[in-house]
Amino acid sequence: MSLKFWVLLGLTILLAYGCGAGPDPYGQQVNRTTTLAIQGQQWFSQGDLRRAARDFGRALEISQSIDYPAGVAQQLNNLGAVALEQGNLETAQELFNQALSLNQEIPDWAAASTNLANLATIAQKSGNLARAGEYLQAALAAAERSGANTARGRILCQLASWYLAQQDPGSAAVLLTQARPLATTPALQGTLNHHWGRLRLRQGNHLAALKHFNQALAADREILERAAMAADLFGLAETYEAQGELDQAFYYYSRAFDVYAALGKKETSSEKNQPAS
Amino acid sequence: MNEAFTRSEKLAGLFLFLTLLIAVAALLVIGQGKAWFKSQRTYLVKFRQGYNLQPGSSVKMFNTEIGKVTNLRISRLTDRLEVVVTIRVLAEYADLICQDSVAEVQSPTLFGSEYLEISPGSPGKKPPIAEYGTIPSKEHKTLADYLEEFQPEDSLRRAKQILINIAYLTEKLKIHEKKLLTSLNNFNEVMASVLEAKGSLGKLLMQTDFYGRLELSLTRLESVLKDAAQITGDLKNTTRDMPALAQAVSQEVQNVKSILADIKQGSQEFPELMGSASEAARGGTEVVDALKANPLIRLTLPKQPPSKTIHVEPRNVP
Numbered sequence: 181m182s183l184k185f186w187v188l189l190g191l192t193i194l195l196a197y198g199c200g201a202g203p204d205p206y207g208q209q210v211n212r213t214t215t216l217a218i219q220g221q222q223w224f225s226q227g228d229l230r231r232a233a234r235d236f237g238r239a240l241e242i243s244q245s246i247d248y249p250a251g252v253a254q255q256l257n258n259l260g261a262v263a264l265e266q267g268n269l270e271t272a273q274e275l276f277n278q279a280l281s282l283n284q285e286i287p288d289w290a291a292a293s294t295n296l297a298n299l300a301t302i303a304q305k306s307g308n309l310a311r312a313g314e315y316l317q318a319a320l321a322a323a324e325r326s327g328a329n330t331a332r333g334r335i336l337c338q339l340a341s342w343y344l345a346q347q348d349p350g351s352a353a354v355l356l357t358q359a360r361p362l363a364t365t366p367a368l369q370g371t372l373n374h375h376w377g378r379l380r381l382r383q384g385n386h387l388a389a390l391k392h393f394n395q396a397l398a399a400d401r402e403i404l405e406r407a408a409m410a411a412d413l414f415g416l417a418e419t420y421e422a423q424g425e426l427d428q429a430f431y432y433y434s435r436a437f438d439v440y441a442a443l444g445k446k447e448t449s450s451e452k453n454q455p456a457s
Numbered sequence: 458m459n460e461a462f463t464r465s466e467k468l469a470g471l472f473l474f475l476t477l478l479i480a481v482a483a484l485l486v487i488g489q490g491k492a493w494f495k496s497q498r499t500y501l502v503k504f505r506q507g508y509n510l511q512p513g514s515s516v517k518m519f520n521t522e523i524g525k526v527t528n529l530r531i532s533r534l535t536d537r538l539e540v541v542v543t544i545r546v547l548a549e550y551a552d553l554i555c556q557d558s559v560a561e562v563q564s565p566t567l568f569g570s571e572y573l574e575i576s577p578g579s580p581g582k583k584p585p586i587a588e589y590g591t592i593p594s595k596e597h598k599t600l601a602d603y604l605e606e607f608q609p610e611d612s613l614r615r616a617k618q619i620l621i622n623i624a625y626l627t628e629k630l631k632i633h634e635k636k637l638l639t640s641l642n643n644f645n646e647v648m649a650s651v652l653e654a655k656g657s658l659g660k661l662l663m664q665t666d667f668y669g670r671l672e673l674s675l676t677r678l679e680s681v682l683k684d685a686a687q688i689t690g691d692l693k694n695t696t697r698d699m700p701a702l703a704q705a706v707s708q709e710v711q712n713v714k715s716i717l718a719d720i721k722q723g724s725q726e727f728p729e730l731m732g733s734a735s736e737a738a739r740g741g742t743e744v745v746d747a748l749k750a751n752p753l754i755r756l757t758l759p760k761q762p763p764s765k766t767i768h769v770e771p772r773n774v775p
Contacts, residue, residue, distance in 0.1 A: 217764030224767065239764075254766050261767040279766075294766045301771050334768055341771055374772060411772040 206246060213239045213251045220258060224265075225405055227443030233262045250291075253282035257295055264302060273302050289326035293319045297338050309345060316342055333362030337371045344375070349382050370399035370408055377415050381422065389419045410439035496548035497524065501591045503532070507540045508562040508571055508597050515572040516544045517563075523550045526573060544573060554592060555583040562597040616706075622691075629688055636684075640677045 220235030236258045243251030260275030276298045283292035296319035303312035316339045323331040336359035343352040356375055363372040377392035397412040417432030462470070488494050507529055516524035524546035532541045546554065555578025563574045575592060578585070586592055 211761070214761060214764045218762065221764065221767065254764060257766045261769045264769050291766045294768045298767075298769050301769050304771050338770060345771075371770065371772075408770075408772065 209242055209246045210248060210251065213242045213246075213248065213255075216242070217251075217254060217258065224258070224262065225407075227406060229262050229265055233259060236262065249282055249286055250288060253279045253286065253288065253291060253295075256282070257291070257298065260298060264298065264305075269302050269306060273299065276302070289322045290328040290331040293322035293326060293331045293335055296322060297335055300338065300342070304342065304345065309342070312342055313346075329362045330365055330368060333359045333364075333368050334371065336362065337368070337375055340375050341378070344378055344382065349379055352379050366399045366402045367405065370396045370403070370405065370412070372396075373399060374408070374412055374415065377412075377419070381415065381419050384422075386419050386423045390416065393419060406439055406443055410436050410443065413439060492547065497545040498548050498551045498588045499527075500544050500546060500554065500586060501589065502542045502544060502560040502573065502594050503539045503591060504542065504562065504594055505539060505596055507542070508564070510542060510562060510571050510573065514570060516546055516575060517572055518550065518553060518575050518577055520574075523547055523575075542573065546575075551588075552580050552585055553577040555579055555585050556593075557583045558586070558592055559595050560592045561595040564597070626688055626691060629684070636677060636681045640681065643673070643677075 216235045216239035220232045220239065223229070223232035223235060236255050240252060240255035240259065242248075243255055256275050257279035260272045260279065263269075263272035263275060276295050280292055280295035280299070283289070283295060296315050300312040300315035300319060303309070303315055316335065319335045320332070320339060323335045326332075336355045340352040340355035340359065343349070343355065352375070356372065356379065359368075359372055363369045373392045373396035377389045377396060380386075380389035380392060393412050393415040397409060397416070400408040400412055413432050413436035417429045417436055420426075420432060421429035510526055510529060512526055512528055514526040515522045516526060524544055526542055527545050528543040530541050530543075532539050554575060558578035559576045561574050561576075562571050564571050
């Protein structure tokens, strides 16, 4: 058989395969939902909450119209995230609860663990640390049930953060050590390093804190997670301040403030993290 | 010597011939559609401004396209600068363009572009305009012109003046009404005296007071009537102005109504336009979706990342 024959045969098969595309209207609508949700996530990451809410809202409408519960639950959660960023805690809680119910029905335990973690964030933001702890325990159980390492790693990191807020660095260190092998994505690596940085800062190990905050910044920059980047810069500034290097501290505070300002969060960031002790 | 063409040369010749044939046919078809081969006549129209007309703008009669604008230029021949619009009209309609035809620029309600509307003349009654002749024109009124014409301030001022005049007249009438009533009272008194003295008319006639009071009353009555006549005259003058004013106001109201109708029509067209646009966008999305669905294309497309459930950490919340 000549080469020409094989080339022609290959082209014929490829053409026949290409012409064989069947219509998949449901799949197309699901793809549209995904596209809108990704757009919304990009707006959310850039701090443009209005556009993020618009895209999540459209994705929600399409998901509801085609009876796509996973999409509905995801968009309810994402709209809750927008409400939370806007400081509308009641709405956010309502939306996270709706998403949680759906994810439990589907069931999608990884997504349910995220819903529970978000509810914990609301509780923590409201000053109810005990309630936040309960949510995080439930989130950890859901993440373990899902079997998804990333989900588990994410919850472990948040739980460690909660222990840090409870002035319990020992428990935080244990959880962060557990989370280390699970951090396989840049997002999770950024989160893990940030919390390690906070822990080391609390322990007075400034050199290690700087190393972790820089690693966190690099990871968060890779995925352009601006709010996380700002938190990393703030951590660096706090570390330099604790070291007595005020010039450097001022430099990083300015950079953190610039990122917050770009996100529309111009309030002082001191409430964001625990002050260096 | 054999000079016969080879087979390849013949094929090339045939190909060239066919290409030429197709090109000529295409030219003919396009020309037919664009009326290139129809006889046309050229006319001029002059305006104070170009009203956004452009070469290629339509020339219409009875809302039917009969030609095109071919050129616009600003004429400096007279002290008053003007825009000379050259149009070409299909010769078959040339007989409708007479001395009493009027060219006016028409604007679409909201969308589209301006065109030149020529009103048909009176063939037979008025001579047709010769080629390269100038068609009488009417300046196009813009919304600003309508508003300027309407002069709401002036109309309001006039209306206010009328009301003041009416108030003044009413006041005057009131004063004279009092005078009239006084006179009538006096007259009543006299009549009462007459009636009371009905048994002794001579005695009554000797009452000088009666004559004096009667004279006074008559004098007052005369004055009142004079004033009344003057007032009536004033009123007449005022009422004479009223129909003209009312007509002017009515005219302006009609203009405003017409503008509002245009706007309303435009607003009705707008949703339709938006509908078409969104329909087109939807169509485009469907085409892209269909292309994406094709396995051949899908293989070469970068894989879309999955959407995720957003996790808001406490560190990300201000």
